[in-house]
Amino acid sequence: MSRLLAALTLFSLLAVALLYFAGLDTYHSLSPQGCRMSWMWPSYVLQNKFDHTWTPLARRYSLWLYREGNLESNELHGVPVLFIPGNAGSSHQVRSIASSAAHQYYSAPYQVSPEFTSKGYTGLDFFAVEYNEDLSAFHGPTIDSETAYAARAIDYILSLYPAGTSVIVMGHSMGGIVATALLPNPNISTIITMSTPHTLPPVRFDRRIDHIYANNHKLLASDPTPILSLCGGATDLMIPSESCVLSSAFGNFSSSVYRRTVFSSALEGCWTGVGHLAMVWCHQVRWRVARAALEIAAAKNVEGRAAALDLWLRDGHTLPPVHVPDDVHLRRGLYHSVPPNQHLLVRDPDGSQTYLLPFPKAEEGRTSLKFVLYASQGSIPPVSPRQPLPFQAAVRVCKEHDEISCSPLTPSTLKLIPSPIPGSPFPVPGEGADESEGVVLFEADVALGTNSYVAVTVENGDKRGWIFGGFAEIEPINIEVGLTSLLVSSVDVAVLSGIRWQLNLPNLPANSLVVYRLTPRYDPNPSCTPDAVLLPLLTHQSHPSETHYFPLAPSFSRRILLHSHSAAPYIASDHPSGHVLTIHSSGECRVSELELSVDWWATIGRWGTRYGTAAACWAVGIVAALMWDTWRLVGSGALIPDVRSSLDLFARKRLPYLVIASYFISFIPLRVGIWLGNGGSPHFASLATLLLPITFGLVCVMWWLLLILLWPLQRVLKIFGRRKEEPTLRRPTTALLSMGLIFLVIFILVPWQVAFLGCWLIHFYTCASSLAELSSYPSPVPGTEAVPLVPVPSDPTQAFIEAHDDNTPNPPTPTRISPLQQTNAQLHLLLFMTWLLPLVAPVLAVWVRTLATAGLTTPFDGDHNFLYVAPFLVLVEVFGSGDASIGIKSFFGSERQERVSPRWGMAALALVAFFTGPRTTYMVFETASVAMGWAVMRRIAPMYWSGRT
CATH class of the missing domain: 2.60.120 (Jelly Rolls)
Structure with missing residues (x-):
């Protein structure tokens, strides 16, 4: 390993460790959680009558009615509420909110509280769907199945109630996406979502998910059903909370529809960040959601339901119906x-x-x-x-x-x-x-x-x-400070005395990628004691829906970190910049000055969670560039290099220029879904120059990891030997029939992602076998001095003339390549397929999970297209055959007779991986499949048609 590769590998490992630990620390420092635990006496009643006569999915999912064991009977007595869990969620997550609703409605067992009796309110019947912890975030067809089941569940629930009854729907995480997809539905009165990524899916490995989100955005823009989104903020480490915001920037909401976003840090009486799973049990949240549902159940129209949401899930950004005192x-x-x-x-x-x-x-x-x-x-x-x-x-x-x-x-x-x-x-x-x-x-x-x-x-x-x-004073103080100034130094702002003081920072980016540190300085004042009426309280607002509160008294020692979810990578925003700071105080403990700077540790912690997918896609782009270089070198007459040489060539010849190019590309005002999703903001241009070396280092790490994993299998195969296939026994028709059978199995039974995993495992074994066979040769390895695929004349001028002379006959080429070159080619393909594997792994997890919970069903309607995996099946079969050298020679062979070389498919794949991959990850594998399919059709298919192998 060269020193350059070692340095880049070490840099990448240290950078990943830094991003990981900085990201974990944000949970404690950026927005700590202060939630009281909720307690309940749960009881669940299975709805047996909701069976396959209602929906065939009843064999896969189930519906339950929750009852608080010590308060209410199993009989229906109120307005129905349907709870929809999210990715890997459970129907039991309904218990916290349902229990709170029961304890508010009943003052004693079976006795309604006087507060609700006097108003004539009815109770709530909480139903919950059980999806057997399906991994819906990874798979669009699974979301479709859950939506279809929930729609029929609503029909069944309403069949138990008088005509005209409507249902309140609550969705946690991806359950909120399912809830929105149920629209339009006149039987749904209100939707409350909790920690739901409305704007952007948490992972984008499936094209169907994008279609679901596009349809949901249309529904959010026009459907009259009131929808409120509760977001946990930076404490939520499972989804970026900027995707939880119902923003008109992506929805173009009509003014007549009710759409609200409430961050838990702004929710009145809560004032804390809330984790992803804690959103359903955090007491300060759950009792307000339950009370809002009780009020919604009593409302007679859409306006009344919206008023109930604004009353019980307030963040202070909208005025309540103000009580007007008499003159x-x-x-x-x-x-x-x-x-x-x-x-x-x-x-x-x-x-x-x-x-x-x-x-x-x-x-x-x-x-x-x-x-x-x-x-x-x-x-x-x-x-x-x-x-x-x-x-x-x-x-x-x-x-x-x-x-x-x-x-x-x-x-x-x-x-x-x-x-x-x-x-x-x-x-x-x-x-x-x-x-x-x-x-x-x-x-x-x-x-x-x-x-x-x-x-x-x-x-x-x-x-x-x-x-x-x-x-x-009514006029705020405006400070024209920008991020560029804070990157090199801090800014001090003098605070005027008064009971309310406001500071506007209109030019400071409000982006999830940057965190600011605010350090208060106090006047020495003996009145700054716990006996003060109102110690200074800082209110930070960067978005109409997001507010954070920070105590400023010296007795509060926690770092004051200002962060925002107003703008973010890959998300369009109508509030990309601007912060408002307001200090409320009784004046007894005076803040004299505020120091504002960038908090680099917290800022770095925000990067890793938002660019993990980008790193995976960029890694595919890098290995595509390695394949492009290999094709170019072999096509010009060179030997097939080993992977380490290809990595070293990329690090020395390609990486410096790509880093420089990535910096300037980041200034181009591309669409928000392109490149790194920052729309050409100059403040974040340097992120690309950091991400590229880190990603290349990860490619190197993956290569060393593959060698480590190959070594024990290689040793076993060397000791016990491998039965080598005789080239004369292999027939093209047999190979075609075998692949045809595999294609049929994919089309009928298993998703193509399973077939790709099988391809990778088979090729991994092939590479171990080749290494074992190669190590058995005495040194030097026979064939290392073999004639190149295309003879290279010693006179470069003569080579140029022959290359452009149509009358020059094609020079003879060898029919085989050396074992060393064969192994090098196989290892290049292994590294390429290994980086494609993470793009299909989530769907593999969904398939395995479905098999474990629902048996051998066929819920993968969009994953039976065998064409995605067909090129890799052909390559693995050819590269692992008894006479793989001929197939490899043909695959990497001369480009003299081709108008456009298949290697340009690798260039197209690299462009897609770098520019659109982070936003639409599924396109990376699709492009890789097309690129390899083109190469197979041009280089490998003629071998089958002619019967030569």
Whole structure:
């Protein structure tokens, strides 16, 4: 092994290890999870009547009804809900949400809670489909089977209820894709998806999946069924959460349809990242989903269902139906006046009081301010924690004439924000927020004028909680800093004093590939203690659906990492840049300055999870380039080189130029699905220059791994020998009949991916046999000095004349090649097929899983096209025959009689692998099959037609 190959291999291994450990660390540092565990008393009732008379898939799947064992009977009593699990999911995952719904609806066994009795609400009947942990993420036809079963399950469920009943559908992960594919369906009232990759499939090894997604995008754009998508954020390591966003950038949603995306970090009362599997059991999420379903069940129309979703799955980006207080007239002595330019602070409010805050004087250039009010654990109707304190606050704007008349002040922001506990991490691991926690934030823009006031009325105080409010500047501070500046240095931003301060960073990319670190600096102030009313709280927003909260007090030591899922590779975005930072504080603990920089460790952790598929496709492109070089060399008269020589040639002659070319290609504004999916953004151009050497190093690692795996089999075959096929016993007709039988088996029974795995195993054995046979020759190996396939004249000028002289007869070529060249050719093909194997392995896993759970069925309707694997079957048969040297010589032979050499198929494969492969991975294997098919038809097929082997 040359030093260059060794260096690139070591670099690749270190880079992969770095990406892996940095990616794992994001779970703990970027968006930690603070979920309380959920508990239940599960009971499942199999729906035996939903059998093969309803659907033939009943032999493969099943339908279950969930019952909370200590609360409800097995009889149907409410509105049906269908839960659809995701990839490798289980019907038992319904238990957490269903249990919460039962515990909210029933106050005691078989006794409905008064809250729901008074409203006339009905309970929920949770059904769940059991897909036997099918690997639906890898296989489009499996998704089709699951969709067909779920559609019939809905028909069966509704047959148990009165006419006019509709069903609420919940889908986790790929179950959300199945749920969306059920549309249009007038019997589905609402769809709630959890951790569902709506925009982009997690893997793209199957063409059918792309068709399903394209159809779903059309449904999302037009179907009137309300759909809400819950996303876990960076804590979700199974799917990139940017694919969970229901964005108009890919859907072109009509304004009349309800489409919402809510990140768990913004979900009121949750405020934490949620892992992929935790999304169904995280208590802060599951009880809100259950309550929303109870409200949806009682809604009479689409508008009512949308309102229920907005009420119970709020992230604060949309205003709730605001409770409008009555107009009032204040008499002197019936209110408390707050001195000008001071804040309102009421600790432990008692009874009912009204507080009057005078407007600040208008100054030149300032005609309006923002009034901000914080209510801890209380209510500013209709927003409050789930279990609020009794006190309520109402905000009015007043004018003074003979008396003070007040009218309601309409808020621009009304939401619940967290109130982290000093001395504890945020969110608290294993606990998170409680239903009674939170501070209601009220913001409204007010025009400055004379004799104007803001009146805050506090009612029903019981000496718990606090109220704090005042005026803040309405205009944010804009900092024109870009990513280029942060790559070389940090930026310091001075923070102005006040109870609310906003910073806009409009030019800073909001991309999932980059993470920023924010370091606060504090004024030395003895008031910065746990007794402060509201310690500084940073709100970070990069997308209308995504918000993150960070405590800034010195007692919170966790790194503040700003990340986003607004834009990402291979995903179109309508919010590619811009961050908004807002600090809410009572002013007792003042942040004086913010330092902003790039956090490289967290940034690197985001790369590996988004470019793993790209690395696999680029590896195919590299081995295609190796095959192209081999064809070119042999076609010009050289010997077939060994794989190590081909790798060394690529590293010295090709890789430097490709790295440079990849950098400049990254600046081209290609479509978002092309190349690395960044649309020509200059900030991420260097990623290609890193990915290419890493991928080449992985190709080298795979080569050494193959040699290690071949060695023991080679030794065994050398000791025990191998029965060598006699060339005279081999007949083309026999080979054709054998392959025809294999094609028939593929067409009827097994997917072609299984046949490709068989091809690889057979060729692996062939390579081990050739190495064993080669090692038995004395050194030097006979034939290494054999005449090249095409004689090369010593005079280059004469060679050029002969090559372009039509009258020059074709020079004689040998009919065989040496064992060494034969082995080299076989090993080149083995490396090529090995890198194609990961592209078919997921479907192999689906097939094996289906056999284990459902027996020998035929669910692979799109995987019986034997043409995909036919070229490889022919090559493996020819390269492993008793007289493989003739077939190999023909395959890599002279190009003199060909107008276009088959090696150009390898060039086309490399282009597809590099440019479109990461987005449409299935096209890489399809192109490889076509390229090899062309070579087989041009070089190998004539041997069969003429009867020569």
